[in-house]
Amino acid sequence: MLPIEEAIDRVLAGVQPVRENEVVRLREGAGRVTGADIRAIRTQPDFDASAMDGYAVRATDTQTQRTLRLIGESAAGRRFDGVVGFGECVRIFTGAPMPFGADAVVLQEDVDRADDSVMLRSSTQTGRHVRPRGNDFTSGDLLVPLGSRLRAASVALVASGGHPDVVVCRQPKVGILSTGDELVRPGQPVGPDQIVASNVYGIAALAEGAGASVIDLGIVGDRMEELDRCLHEAFAAQIDILVTIGGASVGDHDLVASGLQMHGVTLDFMKVAMRPGKPLMAGRYGRTRVLGLPGNPASSLVTATVFLVPLIRRMQGYEHTSCRESGRLACDLPPNDHRTEFMRARLDVTGDGARIEPLARQDSSLLSIFAQADALLVRPANAPKASAGDRCEYIRLA
Ligand SMILES: Nc1nc2c(c(=O)[nH]1)N[C@H]1C(S)=C(S)[C@@H](COP(=O)(O)OP(=O)(O)OC[C@H]3O[C@@H](n4cnc5c(N)ncnc54)[C@H](O)[C@@H]3O)O[C@H]1N2
Numbered sequence: 001m002l003p004i005e006e007a008i009d010r011v012l013a014g015v016q017p018v019r020e021n022e023v024v025r026l027r028e029g030a031g032r033v034t035g036a037d038i039r040a041i042r043t044q045p046d047f048d049a050s051a052m053d054g055y056a057v058r059a060t061d062t063q064t065q066r067t068l069r070l071i072g073e074s075a076a077g078r079r080f081d082g083v084v085g086f087g088e089c090v091r092i093f094t095g096a097p098m099p100f101g102a103d104a105v106v107l108q109e110d111v112d113r114a115d116d117s118v119m120l121r122s123s124t125q126t127g128r129h130v131r132p133r134g135n136d137f138t139s140g141d142l143l144v145p146l147g148s149r150l151r152a153a154s155v156a157l158v159a160s161g162g163h164p165d166v167v168v169c170r171q172p173k174v175g176i177l178s179t180g181d182e183l184v185r186p187g188q189p190v191g192p193d194q195i196v197a198s199n200v201y202g203i204a205a206l207a208e209g210a211g212a213s214v215i216d217l218g219i220v221g222d223r224m225e226e227l228d229r230c231l232h233e234a235f236a237a238q239i240d241i242l243v244t245i246g247g248a249s250v251g252d253h254d255l256v257a258s259g260l261q262m263h264g265v266t267l268d269f270m271k272v273a274m275r276p277g278k279p280l281m282a283g284r285y286g287r288t289r290v291l292g293l294p295g296n297p298a299s300s301l302v303t304a305t306v307f308l309v310p311l312i313r314r315m316q317g318y319e320h321t322s323c324r325e326s327g328r329l330a331c332d333l334p335p336n337d338h339r340t341e342f343m344r345a346r347l348d349v350t351g352d353g354a355r356i357e358p359l360a361r362q363d364s365s366l367l368s369i370f371a372q373a374d375a376l377l378v379r380p381a382n383a384p385k386a387s388a389g390d391r392c393e394y395i396r397l398a
């Protein structure tokens with residue numbers, strides 16, 4: 001059986017980022033990867049602006065004059081058109097353009113006012129409480145470089161730079177095919193001996209969270225002709241990654257490995273030294289990467305977290321695909337065998353760092369337990385017994 005690190009390396013080997021660009025509305029841009037350098041097409045602010053509510057003054061005047069004459073008002077969106085002369089001031093509000101002649105703002109808390117007379121309690125200096133033109137950025141400045149994931153602040157920055165749309169890389173396209181005679185869709189009548197196909201929902205959520213677009217390719221029964229027809233349709237859909245669920249093990253009805261091979265998929269490996277998720281296939285069909293995940297719900301979610309998410313990240317150009325963090329065990333653990341174990345666990349992050357405690361039941365069919373887990377505690381292959389307080393690695397679950 002292949003060690004997990006080697007299996008991950010082999011899945012990621014030679015993966016090229018998707019570099020086909022498309023233009024999306026900015027509201028759809030969050031989480032996407034930029035396909036070009038994004039430069040400002042305006043200057044922000046495009047005028048010297050007040051940073052406070054108060055009075056726009058000529059700083060030098062305040063060295064000699066403490067009483068100034070109020071000659072108008074500058075509000076955000078509606079500037080004062082005149083010029084501030086010697087001994088004069090203008091009422092001003094945060095974000096409003098500085099009037100010509102004025103070069104500082106005195107806070108309203110620091111004056112006494114009687115009608116058109118404004119009495120300053122102290123002098124001020126040039127530039128005080130003024131945001132100069134271009135304080136944030138200037139037209140032509142690089143706002144977000146090519147290949148960056150657009151976060152909340154970056155989409156706001158791109159908007160501020162004057163762009164209603166943004167050039168992004170096409171998302172990696174993942175097709176998910178569920179296999180098994182026993183499966184029906186949620187909401188459909190569940191016959192005797194049938195269960196609801198649940199894995200596709202969890203895996204689609206993981207894939208979309210990692211930045212992919214997902215097509216649900218449906219459910220295929222345990223018959224070779226049916227599987228072959230579905231694979232044909234799947235590859236015709238121009239997907240970057242095909243994920244199959246179930247039928248990956250050694251039972252008489254586990255047809256996926258032979259079905260994939262008959263269809264022309266080159267399988268690189270079919271088993272990994274991990275728990276859960278031992279029956280795991282990886283291969284290629286032309287430029288499409290193929291992952292054959294096991295059917296047990298926890299096994300499929302763990303293998304998707306460990307293999308599919310990094311593959312999607314690499315296809316978006318991320319070098320760092322591993323999301324392991326370090327914490328301390330909350331309890332003792334027995335020695336591990338030759339399979340790296342991913343234990344569904346509770347995470348408690350306090351000022352002293354992360355404490356991590358595996359949940360009591362680790363059976364790979366238990367979605368109710370998985371849904372309570374915050375993290376996967378990683379027990380390396382052949383790890384000796386460990387004690388509460390020992391360092392350990394974990395993968396935070398989204
Ligand atoms: N003799 C052996 N038996 C098994 C081995 C082994 O090494 N020798 N490996 C076991 C391990 S480990 C796993 S994991 C499972 C994986 O088997 P498959 O990938 O072939 O999965 P299935 O048999 O199709 O299904 C297993 C289980 O999961 C349910 N399932 C399947 N698809 C879905 C779905 N889309 N949503 C929800 N649940 C699903 C299915 O009904 C089964 O209960 O094999 C062990 N056996």
Ligand code: MOO
Pocket residue numbers: 274275276277278279294296299364
């Ligand atoms: O390795 Mo299987 O994934 O335990 O259930």
